[in-house]
Amino acid sequence: MSDTKILDLSRRAFLRSAAAGGLVAVAGSAFADDMDLQSVIDAPRRGDWDDQFDAKAMSSAAAVASNNPIFGPEAIPNIQQAIVKYQEIVAQGGWPQVNPGQKLQLGVADPSVQVLRKRLMVSGDLPQATGISNAFDSYVAAAVKRFQARHGLPLDGVIGDFTLKAMNVPADIRLMQLQTNLKRLQEVKGDLGQRYVMVNIPAAYIEAVENGRVVQRHTAVVGRESRPTHIIDSKIYEVILNPYWTAPRSIVQKDIMPLMQKDPTYLARNNIRLLDGKGMEVDPKTVDWNAAKAPNLTFRQDPGKINAMASTKINFHNPNNEYMHDTPQQGLFNKLVRFESSGCVRVQNVRDLATWLLRDTAPWDRQHIEQVIQTRVNTPIKLAQEVPVYFKYFTAWSAKDGIVQFRDDIYSMDGAQQLALQTGLNQETVDGAAPAAAN
Numbered sequence: 001m002s003d004t005k006i007l008d009l010s011r012r013a014f015l016r017s018a019a020a021g022g023l024v025a026v027a028g029s030a031f032a033d034d035m036d037l038q039s040v041i042d043a044p045r046r047g048d049w050d051d052q053f054d055a056k057a058m059s060s061a062a063a064v065a066s067n068n069p070i071f072g073p074e075a076i077p078n079i080q081q082a083i084v085k086y087q088e089i090v091a092q093g094g095w096p097q098v099n100p101g102q103k104l105q106l107g108v109a110d111p112s113v114q115v116l117r118k119r120l121m122v123s124g125d126l127p128q129a130t131g132i133s134n135a136f137d138s139y140v141a142a143a144v145k146r147f148q149a150r151h152g153l154p155l156d157g158v159i160g161d162f163t164l165k166a167m168n169v170p171a172d173i174r175l176m177q178l179q180t181n182l183k184r185l186q187e188v189k190g191d192l193g194q195r196y197v198m199v200n201i202p203a204a205y206i207e208a209v210e211n212g213r214v215v216q217r218h219t220a221v222v223g224r225e226s227r228p229t230h231i232i233d234s235k236i237y238e239v240i241l242n243p244y245w246t247a248p249r250s251i252v253q254k255d256i257m258p259l260m261q262k263d264p265t266y267l268a269r270n271n272i273r274l275l276d277g278k279g280m281e282v283d284p285k286t287v288d289w290n291a292a293k294a295p296n297l298t299f300r301q302d303p304g305k306i307n308a309m310a311s312t313k314i315n316f317h318n319p320n321n322e323y324m325h326d327t328p329q330q331g332l333f334n335k336l337v338r339f340e341s342s343g344c345v346r347v348q349n350v351r352d353l354a355t356w357l358l359r360d361t362a363p364w365d366r367q368h369i370e371q372v373i374q375t376r377v378n379t380p381i382k383l384a385q386e387v388p389v390y391f392k393y394f395t396a397w398s399a400k401d402g403i404v405q406f407r408d409d410i411y412s413m414d415g416a417q418q419l420a421l422q423t424g425l426n427q428e429t430v431d432g433a434a435p436a437a438a439n
Contacts, residue, residue: 074400095170096115097115098119113140166406197357208353225411244378270301308327314353408420
């Protein structure tokens with residue numbers, strides 16, 4: 001495939017094809033949360049960041065951003081300030097399109113680097129004082145990493161296909177994206193609560209907020225375009241340790257039935273039991289696995305390490321049978337594209353979130369939680385006080401320090417194809433080697 005055709009691929013399509021080929025964007029633990037710019041600066045693999053910027057000043061700004069929730073009392077004025085900034089950028093002609101003739105990275109000298117420098121200066125990622133030249137030096141590498149941090153991309157400082165695609169979204173489209181998300185913020189009404197959880201679907205991450213500041217951030221896996229995670233305001237009412245997992249009818253029909261035809265031991269190996277309408281266990285040998293339709297039985301997986309929800313399930317009120325949960329497939333959180341579930345939300349470091357949710361529910365401190373998980377006994381726990389949870393769709397936002405963040409419009413809700421970038425994302429398969437995966 002020619003370079004031109006490659007660049008014509010959407011950033012998301014590129015990433016999907018890379019994932020299909022076994023390429024996974026792995027970030028260090030310091031980069032587990034896209035929004036935590038303090039981690040970006042402090043991380044041991046930050047490259048030349050501290051050498052080229054005033055590290056103390058950048059750290060001060062990032063510290064504000066790191067505990068500033070996406071929506072809260074200051075969210076609207078913050079994004080309004082960003083809109084004014086981008087209106088000025090658009091009025092002055094926007095930024096240039098970057099069309100490199102070669103891969104741009106540290107050490108390269110190419111005329112297209114001049115255009116790249118101008119592009120990064122307009123958006124505030126590269127200081128004007130660094131000047132215009134053909135050299136892709138450490139100043140430019142650090143600016144590219146800053147741009148990547150603002151767009152939820154791996155911080156490698158290289159102009160790859162997906163970084164280039166995000167960089168070449170015109171300024172007027174970004175301005176429209178900010179204005180669209182301002183409207184979404186203005187739709188948030190009432191008191192959010194002293195303690196609440198916010199799931200930002202396009203960013204695929206979770207904030208636990210207390211007294212107006214983020215106390216925890218969690219990388220997440222959310223619903224793919226064909227089976228989206230629903231936007232909803234609700235309340236978390238229960239944490240289940242060592243949950244059972246019940247296979248949805250669609251997975252039984254499409255996945256488990258064919259697997260049982262090939263391997264009659266599949267259910268036993270995956271600790272999945274068959275239960276009839278009275279809760280009585282049914283022997284799999286008595287089922288016709290070649291039948292056109294799946295048996296009218298419940299397929300329930302026992303608690304344990306291979307359980308599709310692993311150690312923890314978090315329930316909130318909703319009509320869609322969605323929930324948040326752990327997963328035995330921790331490698332999913334290292335992917336850049338994390339829009340692969342059937343609506344439910346997988347949570348990295350979910351036990352930290354469960355501990356925070358159960359803080360006022362005696363006797364469930366972290367030690368007790370871990371002890372119960374070790375028993376593999378199914379243990380539902382009602383929260384002493386339900387915690388509000390907000391599933392929202394924000395593809396653009398800004399913190400108090402003026403750092404503007406953008407994410408892909410994964411469900412095509414922003415009204416511009418250049419933001420949607422959805423080609424090739426329709427994944428119908430279930431994650432992991434076994435189909436018995438939580439949705």
